[in-house]
Amino acid sequence: MFTDLILFRYGGAFQPRCTSLQEYIASEWRENGQHDGLDAVIMAIANGSRRVQQHVQQAALGDAYGSTGQTNFQGEIVQHLDKVTSDIFVEVLRQSGHVAAIGCEEIERPVIVEGDVADGYIVMMDPLDGSSNIDVGVSIGSIFGIWQKKPGETVNDDSLLRPGNQQVAAAYVVYGSSTVLVLATRNNVYGFTLDSASGSFVLTHPNIKIPENCPYYSTNEGNYKVLDRPTQEAITLLRNKYSQRYVGSLVADFHRNLLKGGIFAYPADQTRKDGRLRLMYEANPLGFVAEQAGGAASTGHERIMDIVPQQLHQRTPLILGNKDVVEATVSVIKGG
Ligand code: AHG
Ligand code: MN
Ligand code: MN
Numbered sequence: 001m002f003t004d005l006i007l008f009r010y011g012g013a014f015q016p017r018c019t020s021l022q023e024y025i026a027s028e029w030r031e032n033g034q035h036d037g038l039d040a041v042i043m044a045i046a047n048g049s050r051r052v053q054q055h056v057q058q059a060a061l062g063d064a065y066g067s068t069g070q071t072n073f074q075g076e077i078v079q080h081l082d083k084v085t086s087d088i089f090v091e092v093l094r095q096s097g098h099v100a101a102i103g104c105e106e107i108e109r110p111v112i113v114e115g116d117v118a119d120g121y122i123v124m125m126d127p128l129d130g131s132s133n134i135d136v137g138v139s140i141g142s143i144f145g146i147w148q149k150k151p152g153e154t155v156n157d158d159s160l161l162r163p164g165n166q167q168v169a170a171a172y173v174v175y176g177s178s179t180v181l182v183l184a185t186r187n188n189v190y191g192f193t194l195d196s197a198s199g200s201f202v203l204t205h206p207n208i209k210i211p212e213n214c215p216y217y218s219t220n221e222g223n224y225k226v227l228d229r230p231t232q233e234a235i236t237l238l239r240n241k242y243s244q245r246y247v248g249s250l251v252a253d254f255h256r257n258l259l260k261g262g263i264f265a266y267p268a269d270q271t272r273k274d275g276r277l278r279l280m281y282e283a284n285p286l287g288f289v290a291e292q293a294g295g296a297a298s299t300g301h302e303r304i305m306d307i308v309p310q311q312l313h314q315r316t317p318l319i320l321g322n323k324d325v326v327e328a329t330v331s332v333i334k335g336g
Contacts (some may be wrong), residue, residue, distance in 0.1 A: 130249025
């Protein structure tokens, strides 16, 4: 495992040798013979997020703020950066040579990569999460769920409708006070911070586990009035017990809760019977990360990753974070 930090003298102080994302993958994955080709997919995500981070930092200067004036097929206003980031990640994932298909929040139909690569991975992505925060300098991010196509499968649209419990990996990036890429495979969650000097992602959060202690709850309290009674009771219990932290970017709220402990709740309500967040590229990937870190992800009635998807952009309620607190919250929502 990655505990062998090599120390060497550097100008009299000890500067621990940092492990890069490439070194982590080379040592942790290749030795175990895991997931051939997945390293190329992860490095593509890292390369794409490095480019996205620059666009995020420079958006206001390059007139890339604000909306395109268009509404997407989901009925949402498309921000300039939504389109830019979607294009970047589709490009780098295609070029990785190991992606067979891509599902993207900004693209109505699946992108089937020509040539249908042999050991192809299927990537579901939210290229820019937290779009409402782009223009106000608040943390935003990118989210990726990764499945592996079935041996010999000719990938088509239906190939993307796989339950989250079949993911082989998930990753997200937070563009905040620092740019952090969190990568999860079975029972492994590692965080890497972008070193802007070298341009490489450096291991800074080895072996992430959600803390037992839960100080925070994250929910849009403005929706309280449209929740059903049992869900109102569940939110009231959270409010009475924990401090509220709500950024309005799922990936930023989740990242804080993953590192510090906490629960995120975007339940169904009278105006959003199916919930607001998307199953395939928000709930499933972050549910995968949460579970590998010892947490849980539920709709309020069932495990997120057990849902068999019916369509690419379907929505779901999401209760996500500390396992005990998620389970207690679900029990109240169920009227338990
Ligand atoms: P996206 O920008 O990809 O559409 O996602 C926005 C989501 C999620 O990031 C956040 O938790 C949620 O929208 C906030 O919704 P409200 O503004 O309704 O609270
Ligand atoms: Mn999103
Ligand atoms: Mn988005």
